Amino acid sequence: MAITPAPMTSALKAGKLHRFTPLYIILGTLAVSVAVFAMLGAVNIAGILIVTAVLFVLVYWLLSLFVEGSRKAKDRLMTSLVVIAFLIALVPLISVAITTIGNGAARFDIDFFTMSMRNIVGEGGGALHAIVGTLLITLATSIISVPIGILTAIYLVEYGRGKLAKWITFLVDVMTGIPSIVAGLFAYALLVLFFGEGVRLGIGGAMALSVLMIPVIVRSTEEMLKLVPNELREASYALGVPKYLTILKVVLPTSLAGIVTGVMLSVARVIGETAPLLIIAGFTQSMNYNLFDGRMMALPTFVYNSYAQQGTDAQAYIDRAWTGALALILIVMALNLIARLIANIFSPKLGR
């Protein structure tokens, strides 16, 4: 009577890779690719990472194929590909952040925020004229778009029935897809009727940006108004409150945080728009506080112009372009962050 010795591994774990196996493979393949690159005498971080990734996927897949069979191996292969896809998507984000901060820090000084480019050739100078222009144009855009956007959303959610509401919904969808440069052309085509050929006005930029901003506000406000429970409205009607007061005193306060968030996100979207301003607001090197008179620079067009029209001292212009880009990214990120904070802190807790 032969007694077979008990198997050393548990039946549940047999035929499976250990949970730390991927980690070991990563370390191994990393070591191999570093060694290969060192032998070739080239230190190239991107190259090392790419070789490591390819080797890892191959080794991991083959190992799993021999130990666990083809189905499990395919699963593991796709898992590693999905993770790598995510890492690839992070590369441009990190690269943009590093280069913008690295190149933009050089001129991120007091001068940049207190001087315009008037009479400046080569080094020095700043973007005050562009910052003022961005503030004025964005302010005018918001003054035009926020009331129209919110009122339209209220119409669609609270009043709109029938054909007209359907048409407005459809056209808001169409507006969402208008390319930004076409919005700029529209503002030009409108203003050229009044001011003649070659018109360049700050207010034109605001009109073009409004075309881009209104649909975003309508969409986000609509979503927020739809979240307000109908019971609140009905309770208000039951107390005899007229419809407009119900909307003003019950519906809007309930959804206020969401609406403000949507507005901030839409501002963040249009503040970085370059193409429409390039068409209708033009370029200038001087301060201009008047939206209705003459060319007006904005930060995005400042960045583009500094890069495209490099003067005698090219490096100074490129530095200013990167600093402008850094300032622009900081503004957009700040707006996004504030919007998310408002949404998280003040939003009514409605499931989801």
Place this chain on the structure above:
Amino acid sequence: MTTTTQPPAAPVQPVDPGQPKPLATPAKVVQRPGDRIFSGSTLTAGILILTTLAAVAIFLVAQSLPAFVADESEIKGDATNFFSYVWPLVFGTVWAAFIALIIAVPLAIMVALFITHYAPRRLAQSLGYVIDLLAAVPSVVYGLWGIGVLAPAVQPVYSWLVENMGWFPLFAGPVSGTGRTILTVGIVLAVMILPIITSLSREIFLQTPKLHEEAALALGATRWEMITIAVLPFGRPGIVSASMLGLGRALGETMAVAMVLSPSLIISLVLLQSQNPTTIAANIALNFPEAHGVGVNILIASGLILFVITFVVNFISRAIVDRRKAFSGAN
């Protein structure tokens, strides 16, 4: 069309003074001035959008009419009429957007799958925010990045491709010395449309019925098999419409193309040479500041064509979304 919605008018019955009022009789609806003003102003705002869009269409058409009859001498380059001028631009626009889509869609689907089905549950939302940050970077910054970082970085790869795979028609030489080719533009555009495709696909993958997923797992499917059986078939219309929306974005994107590409008015599918077809939007951005006379009208007319192309693409994607809504019963 009335400006307010009222409850359906009920017949007002004569009421005996002595009898208690029957409960079913509604009180007469009082039209307060506040109601009229408020509903009127919301309606005005809605109609303003209608008129704005009508104005966009009318002014663009009016300004572009002179272009269609423009003389040969007034058109830049060696095109003989407006359409032979704009055709290479249309081709370049579609081609660049197509390259971007080819790169972005598989990547976006994988990233969305990672966030919804692979990442640890607690991290998933923050990872979603991180990808959304890509959408927050202004296009002009992507332009700077494309020239300053991406083009020099990919140029050696392009040289290698031309040397070793030049037999493949798309990679035909001579290679561009700067890396500022249509493929680089495609990569930049792909980065720009990645967040929108990812976030829409993410929403759709999250809507997959949990029971379908659990049923697949219960039958012994691995995670990837569960995704191919349950998640992807459910999300296919959503992925298609998200890709179309991304395509619409890529078609209209201006600054990144205008800054990165070294343009010329040609039709060519080759990816890595220094002669590249340019796009409508980039062509407008580069030429508008110095344009005058009929030149302005020609650029506006090309903008009108871009508007029509993006409108068609967006319209198709909306139609797909709406058809899906009608079937799914999710709403």
